[in-house]
Amino acid sequence: MTRAEQAQLAMMLEVCAFPKPGNVDRCHDYETTRVEHFLASTILARPALDRAERAVGGIGSLILDAVERTSVHSGGNTHFGAFILLMPLIMGGDIPGAERVVRETTVEDAVLFYTAFGKTKVRVITGNDLDVTDPHSCDIIRQQGMTLFDIMLYSAKNDMVAREWINGFQLTRRGADLLKAYGCGRDSIVQTFLNLLATEPDTFIIKKHGKDTAWEVMQKAQDVRNGLRDLVTFDQECINAGINPGSIADIMIAALYIALGEGWIWDC
Amino acid sequence: MTRAEQAQLAMMLEVCAFPKPGNVDRCHDYETTRVEHFLASTILARPALDRAERAVGGIGSLILDAVERTSVHSGGNTHFGAFILLMPLIMGGDIPGAERVVRETTVEDAVLFYTAFGKTKVRVITGNDLDVTDPHSCDIIRQQGMTLFDIMLYSAKNDMVAREWINGFQLTRRGADLLKAYGCGRDSIVQTFLNLLATEPDTFIIKKHGKDTAWEVMQKAQDVRNGLRDLVTFDQECINAGINPGSIADIMIAALYIALGEGWIWDC
Numbered sequence: 001m002t003r004a005e006q007a008q009l010a011m012m013l014e015v016c017a018f019p020k021p022g023n024v025d026r027c028h029d030y031e032t033t034r035v036e037h038f039l040a041s042t043i044l045a046r047p048a049l050d051r052a053e054r055a056v057g058g059i060g061s062l063i064l065d066a067v068e069r070t071s072v073h074s075g076g077n078t079h080f081g082a083f084i085l086l087m088p089l090i091m092g093g094d095i096p097g098a099e100r101v102v103r104e105t106t107v108e109d110a111v112l113f114y115t116a117f118g119k120t121k122v123r124v125i126t127g128n129d130l131d132v133t134d135p136h137s138c139d140i141i142r143q144q145g146m147t148l149f150d151i152m153l154y155s156a157k158n159d160m161v162a163r164e165w166i167n168g169f170q171l172t173r174r175g176a177d178l179l180k181a182y183g184c185g186r187d188s189i190v191q192t193f194l195n196l197l198a199t200e201p202d203t204f205i206i207k208k209h210g211k212d213t214a215w216e217v218m219q220k221a222q223d224v225r226n227g228l229r230d231l232v233t234f235d236q237e238c239i240n241a242g243i244n245p246g247s248i249a250d251i252m253i254a255a256l257y258i259a260l261g262e263g264w265i266w267d268c
Numbered sequence: 269m270t271r272a273e274q275a276q277l278a279m280m281l282e283v284c285a286f287p288k289p290g291n292v293d294r295c296h297d298y299e300t301t302r303v304e305h306f307l308a309s310t311i312l313a314r315p316a317l318d319r320a321e322r323a324v325g326g327i328g329s330l331i332l333d334a335v336e337r338t339s340v341h342s343g344g345n346t347h348f349g350a351f352i353l354l355m356p357l358i359m360g361g362d363i364p365g366a367e368r369v370v371r372e373t374t375v376e377d378a379v380l381f382y383t384a385f386g387k388t389k390v391r392v393i394t395g396n397d398l399d400v401t402d403p404h405s406c407d408i409i410r411q412q413g414m415t416l417f418d419i420m421l422y423s424a425k426n427d428m429v430a431r432e433w434i435n436g437f438q439l440t441r442r443g444a445d446l447l448k449a450y451g452c453g454r455d456s457i458v459q460t461f462l463n464l465l466a467t468e469p470d471t472f473i474i475k476k477h478g479k480d481t482a483w484e485v486m487q488k489a490q491d492v493r494n495g496l497r498d499l500v501t502f503d504q505e506c507i508n509a510g511i512n513p514g515s516i517a518d519i520m521i522a523a524l525y526i527a528l529g530e531g532w533i534w535d536c
Contacts, residue, residue: 001312001340008311016304026294026303035294036284036454036534039307043276044269046314072269073535186304266304267341 003090003261004049010256011042011082013266014249017189019231021197021221022238023249030239037075044069045079052090059105060112060148062087067116077120081161081204081250085172088165089257095169102165105148110141113148160203160247164254171200175255176262184268192255194231196248197221204246217243271358271529272317278524279310279350281534282517285457287499289465289489290506291517298512305343312337313347320358327373328380328416330355335384345388349429349472349518353440356433357525363437370433373416378409381416428471428515432522439468443523444530452536461520462499465489470513477511485511 001009015038018025024035048066051057057065066083092098114137141151155162164172178195182188198221201214217238223229238244260266269277283306286293292303316334319325325333334351360366382405409419423430432440446463450456466489469482485506491497506512528534 005312005314009308012307012311013304016307036281039280039284040277040535043280043311043314044273046273075535267308267343 001260002050003053003093004046006260007049007086007090007253007257008042008046009260009266010086010253011045011079012039013186013189013256014253015039015042017186017193019235020190020193020249021224021231021235022217022244023246024244028235028239030242030244033075033078037073038078040073040075041070041078044072045083048083049086049090052087055091058109058112059087059091059101060109060116062091064112064116064119067119071119079250079253080116080120081247082253084161085164085169085250085254086257089169089172089254094261095173095258099168102149102152107142107145107147109148110146110151111138113151114138114141158203158207160200161250164251169254171196171251172254172258175251176258176264179255179259180262180264184265186266188264189252189256193248193252194221194225196251197245198225200248202245202248204248205243209243213243217245269528270318271321271361272314274528275317275354275358275521275525276310276314277528277534278354278521279313279347280307281454281457281524282521283307283310285454285461287503288458288461288517289492289499289503290485290512291514292512296503296507298507298510301343301346305341306346308341308343309338309346312340313351316351317354317358320355323359326377326380327355327359327369328377328384330359332380332384332387335387339387347518347521348384348388349515350521352429353432353437353518353522354525357437357440357522362529363441363526367436370417370420375410375413375415377416378414378419379406381419382406382409426471426475428468429518432519437522439464439519440522440526443519444526444532447523447527448530448532452533454534456532457520457524460523461516462489462493464516464519465513466493468516470516472514472516473511481511485513 015024015035016026018027024030024033024038026035029035045066048062048069051065052062063083067080070079088098088101092101149165152162152165156166160171164170175192175196178192179188182191198218201218205214205217220229220234224231224234283292283303284294286295292298292301292306294303297303313334316330316337319333320330331351335348338347356366356369360369417433420430420433424434428439432438443460443464446460447456450459466486469479469486473482473485488497488502492499492502
């Protein structure tokens with residue numbers, strides 16, 4: 001299997017696993033974003049993932065390519081955060097390789113990344129210097145000579161996906177280790193997702209609903225793990241309230257990519 | 269969108285649509301063949317579909333390539349019948365083009381097709397001259413100078429997928445027209461599937477369960493369309509009895525491929 005295929009399987013397995021509290025899964029759609037949108041994005045990203053494997057172009061242009069290829073449907077952003085993690089992992093081959101890749105990014109990567117960001121409808125905290133809704137952001141990046149790694153360093157405080165670039169893909173590593181510890185197959189994905197949800201505040205939830213909600217979700221996920229709360233009911237509650245742990249889903253995809261590369265079996 | 273991507277979207281949309289009586293869909297797995305197996309096969313077939321689009325190799329070698337790439341999981345045969353229809357449609361571009369392609373097949377295509385067939389666990393009626401479980405079949409093909417078109421002509425009586433090659437892709441055409449008539453989106457796929465199921469005996473069901481069962485399924489599908497029977501209950505009945513209309517699913521994929529190429533919208 002190629003690395004691009006490994007990444008596509010990771011994206012497919014993540015969206016099929018259920019029940020995943022609050023997120024689109026095999027049994028739950030959001031009205032405007034459905035499982036078919038995630039799977040179409042998984043299919044259509046292929047040439048950009050192939051390019052990453054053959055190291056054709058820098059990481060900024062690869063993320064932009066993936067976003068352009070997968071924005072053709074009406075489902076909105078599906079895999080932007082996942083591409084931020086998958087591209088360096090595919091280019092570098094593994095986590096140590098990806099750490100080298102992210103540290104070698106350029107100002108041009110940062111500018112192209114912002115172009116890609118502008119094409120998605122990703123939720124951001126507006127009003128700061130590097131607001132992607134502000135056309136002057138690219139000027140600031142160039143003036144200050146910020147690389148894409150610098151951008152991620154800047155964003156790491158509020159974004160757990162960016163944090164992966166800075167801290168050596170710690171949660172990705174933990175997710176992959178959990179998958180392997182829980183054993184093969186679909187249920188391990190759900191258990192790993194729940195474990196991360198119970199121990200890490202999801203920064204996508206924080207941006208959308210605030211810290212208190214993110215904290216509450218963590219505690220409820222912990223209750224589910226302790227057998228004090230029903231998983232399916234919790235899932236439905238989250239969906240009804242529009243609370244979707246999108247950043248943990250992105251990290252889950254990266255963890256699946258690593259675990260598949262280390263021999264974890266999805267199909268048992 | 270490339271033709272290969274259009275084919276992949278067709279495969280993905282078919283397996284996600286629900287409820288589809290008896291078949292794997294978003295809400296139903298069989299114990300050994302699950303929705304993830306169909307989606308993994310959809311992803312892993314890509315290079316073979318790309319080759320078909322660039323006309324690299326004959327149709328026999330393309331079907332063999334697709335089968336080899338998608339046999340890496342434990343889910344058994346998922347898309348063999350779909351590849352038989354998709355390969356000429358991708359190579360020819362549309363139905364008239366596919367009709368030309370199938371009539372130009374060679375003895376070598378037939379031999380490679382039998383090699384592919386031998387690698388799947390597709391259900392066949394054994395005991396005839398061209399039994400794929402019989403190693404002498406390839407000798408017979410070469411001795412008699414049978415092309416892959418001749419093989420399909422020979423199989424058409426008992427196999428509705430082979431029949432498509434012979435009769436100008438009639439059910440593929442009808443499926444595509446139905447999809448467009450029912451309108452955009454997932455529900456049209458279900459309605460088209462039900463329409464075909466109510467009007468055509470599925471040859472995969474005949475091979476597995478006999479003609480009486482296939483006839484009964486048709487009549488029950490007709491009852492569903494007339495509001496006399498509940499679709500979800502009928503689906504569950506079929507699944508419990510292991511009655512899966514696999515050939516109509518293959519034709520549905522081909523119909524989706526054609527409809528997508530003619531502007532039908534999956535995403536509304």
